[in-house]
Amino acid sequence: MSTFEEFEEKDYGKLNTHIMKRLLSLLIPHWKWVVGFLACIAIVSSLESYTTFLGARIIDAGIIAGSREAIINTVMLYGSLIIIQSAAVFGFIYLVGVLAERVRYDLRKNMFNHLQQLSLSYFSQTPVGWIMARLTSDTERLSDLMTWGILDITWAVINITTAGIFMFIINANLALIVVVMLPILIVIAFRFRTRILYHYRRSRKMNSKITGAFNEGITGVRVIKALSREDDNLEEFADLTDDMYEASFKAAWLSALFLPTVQVISAIGLGIVLWRGGLQVQVGTMTIGGIQAFVSYVTFIMWPIQDLARVYAQMQNAVASAERIFNLIDTEPDVKNRPKTVDTKTIEGDIRFDNVHFFYQKDDPVIKGLTFDVKKGEMVALVGPTGGGKTTIVNLLCRFYEPTQGTISFHGVDYMDMKLKDIQSRIGMVLQTPHLFSGSIRDNIRYGKLNATDEQIEEAAQLAGAHDFIMTFEQGYDQDVGEGGNLLSVGQKQLISIARAILAQPELFIMDEATSSVDTLTEALIQRGMERLMEGRTSFVIAHRLSTIKRADKIIVIEDGHIEEMGNHRELIQKQGKYYNLYTQQFRQELEAQYDIFNKPEPVES
Amino acid sequence: MSENNYYDINLSKTVSENRLLGLWRMMKGYHWLYIGATIALAVATISRTGIYLVLRTFIDDIVIAGNFGRDLVIIILMFIGLALFQGASSFASGWMASKTAESATRRLRNFLFDHLQRLPYAYHAEAKTGDLIARATSDIDAINRFYSDQAIGIGRILLMFIVNFVAILQLNTRLALISVVAIPVIIGVSLFFFRLVSKAYEAYQEQEATLSSRLQESITGIRVVKAFARQGYESYKFDQENWQKFRLGKRLLSIHSLFWPISDIICGAQMLAAFFFGALMALDGEITIGTYMAFASLVIWIIWPMRGLGRLIVQTSTGMVSYNRVAELIKQDREPLTEGEYQAEGAVKGEIVFNHVYFEYEENNPVLKDINFICNPGDVIALLGSTGSGKTTLVNLLPRFYDPISGVVTLDGVDITQYPRKYLRSQIGIVEQEPFLFSRSIRENITYGVHRKVSDDEVVQAAKFAAVHDVIQAFPKGYNTLVGERGVTLSGGQKQRVAIARALLKNPRILILDDSTSSVDTETETQIRSALEHLMQNRTTFIIAHRIQSVMDANLILVFDEGEIVQKGTHQELMQESGMYRDIFDIQTRIEIELEKEISSVNV
16 A cells, blocks of 8 residues: 555654754753753763873872872862762763653653544554654654753763863873874764664664564464465575674674774874873973873773764664654644634534535545435434445544535534534444443443543443443453453443443434344343433434344435435335345344354244 | 574574573584684783783883883884784674674574474464564564673673783782772672662563553544543543653663762772772882873773673573573474375375364363264365354364374375375365465465466466456556555455465365355355355365355265264255254245245335
């Protein structure tokens, strides 16, 4: 499907001022934390350079000058600086770490709240996995860049700068040698890091392909065995692991080459420093402690350089993440209130579809010119083959989608002039595969009316016919339903979703009947629950059961996006058309199921 | 077991109760490489220490002695030479270690993949997919990290300690002892903290999972959310989990923010103490200034790496646990595919006899009881009965997904347990009710399992016979359309017809059909039926039937009830006797009568 290709992820993004501004705006509400961690890391970083300088003083002012007092004083100073430094370390880890969590929290919260505003069409066109990745891995990457990334850069820059300053203080000539060396190191480091990250990401991609292959190999094992595909599969799989090996080995040995390269280059620089420095000691422009300090500074310069390179490489990915996140946040909902709306106290009354058209893509209409009237309190059954457009009609009715042409009106008012919330909060809906949320049964019923009392919940469950099976659970209404309601059967889920709808006291009721078979008792309960809900309410049912269909005031046969037949049961049977065929096929299937013909057939009494 | 080029040894033989030994044996073939990595690491460490010793000579014998002749150049060249040597050996070590780790894991992945597809079907029927995948992916990753990071990382720290300690010991015994006093404390503190960290991290990760499922639930249930206009409530619920994750993250961070400064202070104090005593000794002339300088640098390489030891040690436990989980899987026995006493040639005729066959999944709970019947080549055998009556189990015996616990199934007069499984399965085609398709192109799905090059014409021909050609043509990419998550979703009936095309290409002598067409509409049903008829020509066919219409023409109908054959015969024969079959038939007739009544009642 071409839509998926749009979701193929870009790995690299370019940092521009626009994105930069938006990224920084994430930190603005927490600017005090930013100032705090920047101050702490500045202290840590410059103290690191200064203590190395103190190490040189121990040699020069202490050992060589022969002053025990100078040694003691310097060590005391050094010691107190370590304590200050540790305090600052505590400060920056805590501040930047918590800030990182906070930025993640903010990002997820913003995105989630925005998602709630987006229209149904967004969700039907965007894979769940794509959305999930925005709120998880992209969020991680972005917040890491904006906190730890900034911290690392600050540390590295200050560290290199202060080390440079102290080197200049000790000996400007020699410091110049190091300064010349620096850009070479930085360029090499950046190149390495970018390459390493590239191969690393390649290996992660292969890894997800390998996971996919395992998944298929396991879930499809029966077919594989039956078709004796083992050898071919292994060959194909080995190609994947070869690629994975190639990528991750490359990333690994490049990493193994990276630090030694930096070290060797700095060692060459250091060699020159030692050579010149040694000579200068003779003329008195350089001290032995100074040599010691240079050795330390140059040896440990690889760390800030490594950090700079790492952040630089990660930045490109993080910017790509940022683009995707901002893309989500910037998506406008397709369905939203018009600038001018009328206040509606109710949507009760006649409903009219007037020449309603709907399409996602212009050349592929889904609903083509639908016109019908429904009187207040009527029950409408929508029947027809799968993919004919029944669900779309219901989505239009709820204004999850809006007609691309034509109007839908409640008691004569075009629903486009109403507020979304006014419409949707007055509709009750029971889905074919009822979606429950993890939590207790009670929580799930309460979803219909958040401030309902326990009594009201039980009453709704009684009316829905769900009370009895709920009481068979050890924990009754507090029984956990599992993720998505997995721990319950489809029939039970449907009863609970009916109770949920009853509690909501909707003015318009929509039901998508389950096609999968539920046991006869539950089936009867569901039927009764539905009847309760429909009493005195206008209702739409995507119907599969004959009893439901026969009871409808109006049956609409939908095929290929238009009305094929419309009327009540008697009229349509007499017509001997599409409805007649659907009905007889369904009749056979239902009776077969009813007689349960393969299980000890009871003598049929008719 | 070198039957392929993708893994050279049978890893199930390397499994050991001792996890370290097991991990070591799993590296078989790369042992010298890994040892080489360790040696190179030692060489690198020694070179670095050597650099500081050269530095000492530089200070004492050159700078202080004022000897700036050729010796200076030699010393500088030694210095750079050692650095080069150190860089080269440390790269060599990393190269060898990662080659070992990546090679061993590649082999493990290949082995495990092959192992999984060769484990008996019975194993898969019991196992959980998610668990198997976790073992095959994240557990292998953990083993990889054990080889490439943790084991070598611990080795690096220990080597650094030993080499530098010995070097300082050479310089001065007292200095050496002074500089390691706090080491046990550092290791202890770091172990203690990283245990805490790993617990806090686990809680944090769990919350991440909770948050993700909350998110997923909310997205998949978006219609309900919208239908009840509960967007605000959803935001509230999400916010609670989100905030909880923030709090757990904060806790994790608090531990880190305590550990690092505390360890900084301990390490700093140790370092400073060493500096202090060293400086006093140098002052008193007990050691030279060069010695002091070398010492001051070496001490840093002893102390600071130590605080990372706790992290590595704590992490190895994940590697060990993962090893156990993988080992448990790889020591399971595979089913042999090519072994068999009877080596058949060419295609079988397809005469099948069940002789007193019994089968049970668990003891004393027989699923098939005393099954006897004869099926001639080309016959159609229909199996009729309720769910769980043993029909599927019976056909599972044919490709030897399971073997009978007693009794014999023969094919062309030979006990099927004497055929190599691979040969036997090559003679059998299976079309299931909801066939499994692979996420590749439709063409690849049709040719899946045909072990030869297949021309486009052949594929199209098979698809036409299977009545699915038109459906495929309607997709923009035709036969190259991807199936599954990344591609189109096929309906149950379409999948079934693709599977029929697949079976047609395979051209087996024996066919197993799960004939359930209840979920498709009449038109599709007719198409599938004609496709099936095409497929069944000249083949011995077993049909698991759900409707009487599809069994009426069978040569033999077996009616199942609770694992037993309660009736057998042709349609005509079974209609003569009273029993389940005729009851079923009667019901179907009765349904038609009722339908007529129903319609006429409307028409009155």
